[in-house]
Amino acid sequence: MNNFTYTPTNSAKEATRLRRETPAATYVAGATTLLDMMKVNLVEYPQLIDINALPLTGIEQTANGLRIGALERMSDVGEHRLVVAQYPAVSESLLLAASAQLRNMASIGGNLLQRTRCGYFRDAAFPCNKRVPGSGCPAQHGDNHGLAILGTSEACIAQTYPGDLSVALLAFDAVLTLENAKGKQRRVPITSFYVLPGQTPHQENILEPGELIVAVTIPAAEHARRSTYLKVRERTSYAYALASAAVGLDVQAGTIRSARVALGGVGTIPWRSPEAEKILTGAPATDETFRAAAAAALRGAQPREHNGYKVQLAQNTLVRALQNVATT
Amino acid sequence: MTDSPAFEPSKGGVVGQPVNRVDGHAKVTGQAQYAAEYLLPNLTYAALKTSSIAKGRLKSIDTAAALREPGVLAVFTHENLPKMAQTPNTLAGKYAIYGMHMAFMPLTGNEIFYSAQPVAVVVADTFERATQAAALVQVTYEEARPVASYQSANAEVFDPNGQGYVFDLKKVVRGNPQASLAASAVQVKATYVHPINHHNPMEPGATIAHWEAPDRVTVYDSTQAVAMAQSSLATILGLPQEQVRVVTKFIGGGFGCKFNLWPHTVLATLAAKAVGRPVKLVLTRQQMFTSLGHREDQEQTITLGARQDGKLTTLIHEKTSTTSPWDIFAEPNGAILNWLYACPNYQSSHRVARANVMTSTYMRAPxxxxxxxxxxxxxxxxxxxxxxxxxxxxxxxxxxxxxxxxxxxxxxxxxxxxxxxxxxxxxxxxxxxxxxxxxxxxxxxxxxxxxxxxxRPAQGRARVRLYADGHALVQTSATDLGTGTYTVITQVAADALGLPMANVRFELGDSNLPTAPASGSSVAAATVSSSVYLAIQDVWQRLTALAVRDSQSPLFKALPADVVREQDQLVLKKNPSKREKFSALLQRQGLADIEGVGNSKSGEGYEADQIAFDNKPGTKQTKRxxxxxxxxxxxxxxxxxxxxxxxxxxxxxxxxxxxxxxxxxxxxxxxxxxxxxxxxxxxxxxxxxxxxxxxxxxxxxxxxxxxxxxxxxxxxxxxxxxxxxxxxxxxxxxxxxxxxxxxxxxxxxxxxxxxxxxxxxxxxxxxxxxxxx
Structure with missing residues (x-):
């Protein structure tokens, strides 16, 4: 870990100003991912701008849906009664993530910016296009057991976002509120927040330098009320998903009126499946429909040597999640 | 008192009881001092720089930037590491050191044998400065193609044929396994494949080395084997054993990875000598995967032959695993097949391949x-x-x-x-x-x-000091891995002394104390409890000897063999009204305390002594x-x-x-x-x-x-x-x-x-x- 300056701030204006003065600086909230990476010299920042005192908290009902401040903690949001009632999948995605200790520290904004768990990214001794552009991607022919099968490229097959929350937010059309150094806000749907790796896997999202995530808003919807998040992993807790599914169904008299499907653990970015949603919408809520939707969701999969199992696992995970939500 | 009979539980005794840990309070209140927690004056901090390649040579190593950092005291590489009196870098050298598991010491040459091999040790006045400076050490390599495991295309698998370290890995045959297999009604052949496992104890490897004089060092180390670490360090440093003290009061788990002495302890000790201040080195979690060994990756094929009724006729075991560039080490998997079931024909064999990996080691039931x-x-x-x-x-x-x-x-x-x-x-x-x-x-x-x-056979000593005020101090160099050694030995001592547990203090984890075996191979509780029990028997015998010569004692002139112990009293067997508390006896004698020592053997050696002792001429007792x-x-x-x-x-x-x-x-x-x-x-x-x-x-x-x-x-x-x-x-x-x-x-x-x-x-x-x- 390098030496750095630590600067607590209490307004977005001051935070973004500091960041403008020192472009190489970074914001820090819960620090649950940042310090891990600094300790093993994966990243170096001359300055950490602590934004924990910024007034970016609060979970409130708005005309656009439920607005969650970016500095709310994962555990508080996951257990919040409005989240549990209106967006069960979001609540479950938070409470199935990380450990109790980490959930108590990690902020919602920080969670959306967590970095990949690819072993090649996490060890500076390996080449990694995401970490050092152009250095190579040993994961293509190496230990890719846990890595992505959708949205991959020859440059990168890592899950840019390995976690859970964004998968649920993606399913339910959440919108991020971002604020830049001039204090100007813009609203960006999470569907266009993450960027496919392509030839530039070091570019992970559309945040501009210095821009802060200040809030997440999730629109109200019947399919969000009737939703679930299912996570499959190699131990029961404190592990990243091999495959996960955030699904929501609005079923009336056995027919699906609207459906939302997003997958985690299998895409280089959280993976929404309009193909699956198209099959589900207007179809009877049966296992046959669910299996057809799952097959459609994974149709473009490109597994490598050790992650072929994910094609079947992700389909089964999706089918099970749809079954679970259809019977509630 | 007669000669040390075997332990018998006393009425109302605490041995066997589900007693809470005597060190529990100290642990949950943070008072238990682990190896890295001795805040010595002038303490300095070491950090390791490790190789990013698995095989090749250091082309250059530039420490200038690291040395320029504020607070940095020294950077050690293969070019300036203080000399050792004995290195383990040959098999003979390793055997001379005895407790060193790996026939290689980093920073003794420019060759890289495994990934994350230490290439530099930075010492600074704070932990943060040491770790930052370590990142600033610039290394260039001449890289060669490594071998990853026995499964690699470029691996050479061979029969170690008795050359194995600790476990000889010779082929063992009993009966006629090939013929019996061919004749068996049913056969099963199956291959099981296992990846590398790491012990991952909660407490990482940690050392504080403190040279109290130019020729005398105390090493606080997270080790399962205080005495073995002491003798190994003494050999490496060229010091008499008495001038090296190893202290391990608490361990946060080991599972075998802290049984032997590993390079980081040696590097910290050498660095401390060179900088003239105590040095602390705590391994990072990442370094724990490349510093204290692991359970090797392996595959094993078993062939079973049986009769139709399920009775085994044949067991054949073949194992292939990865070993390091210097050592031939493999867990002897086939051994258990030789005793577990009644089967007349048996065979076990091993094959290994060298790869660019550190030497694997003991992991729970290796x-x-x-x-x-x-x-x-x-x-x-x-x-x-x-x-x-x-x-x-x-x-x-x-x-x-x-x-x-x-x-x-x-x-x-x-x-x-x-x-x-x-x-x-x-x-x-x-x-x-x-x-x-x-x-x-x-x-x-x-x-x-x-x-x-x-x-497993083991031997160890203990010392017990019983004070006239009814308290006792029990001492051995044993370690408590966290499993409860402090507690169970206190129970044994309390029962054998006839004192409440609160009156007994058990001190361990210090090479200045009587030598006990390492905590490993499941010998600690067996050996240490026996040596403490025998030391207390020694105390009672000494007390008996005092009593029978003391004209004011109720036991005056009694035959020692007629005196027994009841709780904290000596009692005349034939006339139990004649009895005396040890405290009264000691006080009358003007003795503040009395000491006993015990040497216990466990396993084969204990049995051999019993047989030799019991044997009457012309009889022969069976070994078990x-x-x-x-x-x-x-x-x-x-x-x-x-x-x-x-x-x-x-x-x-x-x-x-x-x-x-x-x-x-x-x-x-x-x-x-x-x-x-x-x-x-x-x-x-x-x-x-x-x-x-x-x-x-x-x-x-x-x-x-x-x-x-x-x-x-x-x-x-x-x-x-x-x-x-x-x-x-x-x-x-x-x-x-x-x-x-x-x-x-x-x-x-x-x-x-x-x-x-x-x-x-x-x-x-x-x-x-x-x-x-």
Whole structure:
């Protein structure tokens, strides 16, 4: 870990100003991912701008849906009664993530910016296009057991976002509120927040330098009320998903009126499946429909040597999640 | 008092009772001092710079930037590391050092043999400055193609033919296995594949080296073996043993990785001498994967031959595994097959390949644990083939004598373990057919496996000082891995002295104290409890000698052999009204205290002494085979669509001889079983084939079980005192706890699904689909 300056701030204006003065600086909230990476010299920042005192908290009902401040903690949001009632999948995605200790520290904004768990990214001794552009991607022919099968490229097959929350937010059309150094806000749907790796896997999202995530808003919807998040992993807790599914169904008299499907653990970015949603919408809520939707969701999969199992696992995970939500 | 009889439990005594840990309060209040927690004046901090390649040479190493950092005192590389009186860099050198496991010391040359090999040690006045400076050491390499493992295309697999370190790895043959196999009615052949496992104790390797004089050093080290570390360091430093002191008051787990002396302890000690200030070196979690060894990656093939009724005729075991560039080390998996079941024909052999990896080492039940996977899964496969119940096939092959030697057992409560375990688990309700029991969507499976581990020979000493005020100090150099040594020895001493536990203080973990064996191979509780017991017998004999010569004592002129102890009193056997408290005797004698010493042997050596002592001319007593035994029963629920496996019930019943504390013993068995569940279902260190470097070397990537993976576990003991093993009758339970556990889980997964997964860990990707794995 390098030496750095630590600067607590209490307004977005001051935070973004500091960041403008020192472009190489970074914001820090819960620090649950940042310090891990600094300790093993994966990243170096001359300055950490602590934004924990910024007034970016609060979970409130708005005309656009439920607005969650970016500095709310994962555990508080996951257990919040409005989240549990209106967006069960979001609540479950938070409470199935990380450990109790980490959930108590990690902020919602920080969670959306967590970095990949690819072993090649996490060890500076390996080449990694995401970490050092152009250095190579040993994961293509190496230990890719846990890595992505959708949205991959020859440059990168890592899950840019390995976690859970964004998968649920993606399913339910959440919108991020971002604020830049001039204090100007813009609203960006999470569907266009993450960027496919392509030839530039070091570019992970559309945040501009210095821009802060200040809030997440999730629109109200019947399919969000009737939703679930299912996570499959190699131990029961404190592990990243091999495959996960955030699904929501609005079923009336056995027919699906609207459906939302997003997958985690299998895409280089959280993976929404309009193909699956198209099959589900207007179809009877049966296992046959669910299996057809799952097959459609994974149709473009490109597994490598050790992650072929994910094609079947992700389909089964999706089918099970749809079954679970259809019977509630 | 007569000569040291074997321990007998006293009425109302605390031995065996589920007493709470005597060090529990100190631990939960942060008062227990671990190796890295001695805040010495002028303490400095060391950080390691490690290689980013697995094979090649250092082209250059530039320390200028690191040395310019404020607070940096020194940077050591192969160019300026202080000289050692003895290095382990040859096999002869390693053997001379005795406690060094690896025949290689980093920073002694410019060659790179394994990835993350230390190439520089930075010492600074703070931890932060040391770690930052270490990152600033600039290294360039001349890189060569490494060998990643025995499975690599460029690996050369060979028969070590007796050249193995510690375990000779010779081919062992009993009977005529090839002929008996050919003639057997049923045969099963199966290969099981295991990844690297890492011990991952909570406390990392940690050292503080403090040179108190130019020729005298105290080393606070997280080691299971205080005395061995002391003698090893003395040899390396060229000092008399007495001038090296090793202190280890508390350990946060070891599981074998802290048994031997490893390079980081030596590097910290050499650095401290050079900078003239105490140096602290704590390994990072990432460095824990490349500093204290591991359980080697391996595959093992078992071939079983049997009669139609399930009686074994043949057991053949072949193992192939990865070893390091310098050492030939492999766990002797085949050994357990030689004693576990009555089988007349047996063969075991090993093959190894050198790879660019550090030397693997002992990990909980080295040999027996993975070996029992081959034996117990193989036997399960045989039972399935014959349509026999897995417990029934074990009973049909029950060994009433040690099949390897023909000797009787010192004690064997395995049948009782089977019966009690089956009763607790409800085993009789198990369906013979696999894949037919359901709980909703989930498949339910029941598996079981036998556990066994030898009573290894060991020897150790203890000293007991009994004060006239009714308190006692008990001392040995033993260590407490966290398993309860402090507690169980205090219980033994309290009972043997007739004092309440609160009046007994047990001090351990210091090489200045009487030498005890390492905590390892399940010898600590057995040997240390016996030596303390014998030291206390010595105290009572000395007190008796004083009393019978003391004209004011009620025991004056009594024959020592007629005097017995009751609680804290000496009593005349023939006339119990004649008695005296030791405190009264000492006070009258003007003695503030009295000391006794005890030397105990455990295992073969103890028995040999007993036989020699008991033998009357013309008689010959039989030697006995000494083992702990037990059985594990496991229920799993498998989601056939998602491939997930959960252990939902667990029963262990163990025969470990005398159980000194039923609560800490239960915790040992639970711990070993959880370690087995981890190895069965989730643990494995992955390595990139091209770079020969780990890809999941931290606790986020290397999955050890968490609470939600573990059900409530039922543990019972067949409590029995084994008179042949040591004065206390303790056989040991730390290692046997893990033996059989991996197989019990794997067998349950088979019973649930009908699919044999022979590659560990059994993660969802292997459970899914119909392919054999």
């Amino acid at each position: 040999g027996e644990s993975p070996g029992s996977v081959a034996m117990e899964c193989g036997l399960d496969e045989l039972a399935a083939k014959l349509g026999l119940d897995p417990l029934e096939i074990r009973l049909r092959n029950y060994a009433n004598l040690d099949p390897g030697t023909g000797q009787p057992w010192s004690s064997k409560g395995l049948k009782e373990c089977y019966a009690r375990g089956a009763e607790l688990f409800g085993w009789s309700k198990r369906s013979l057919e696999p894949g037919v029991t359901r709980d909703g969507r989930l498949l339910v499976g029941w598996g079981m496996a036998t556990a066994s581990y030898p009573v 085979s000494m083992y702990s035994f037990g059985v594990h029963f496991c229920e799993v629920k498998v989601d056939p669509d998602l491939g997930t496996v959960h252990v939902t019930r667990w029963v262990s019943v163990m025969d470990g001889g005398r159980i000194l504390n039923s609560k800490t013993a239960r915790s040992q068995i639970i711990g070993g079983s959880i370690m087995g569940i981890g190895a069965a279902l989730m643990e494995g260190t992955n390595r990139d084939e091209q770079y020969a470097r780990y890809t999941n070397a931290d606790l986020a990537g290397y999955h050890v079980p968490i609470n939600a993976d573990i059900p409530d576990m039922q543990v019972e003991f067949i409590d029995g005192h084994d008179p042949y093993v040591n004065a206390m009758g303790v056989k040991g339970i730390g290692e046997v706890a893990m033996v059989g556990t991996v197989a019990a889980v794997a067998n349950a997964v088979y019973h649930a699904t009908g699919k044999r997964v022979r590659s560990f860990p059994i993660v969802p990707s292997k459970v899914l689909g119909s392919d054999a794995v």
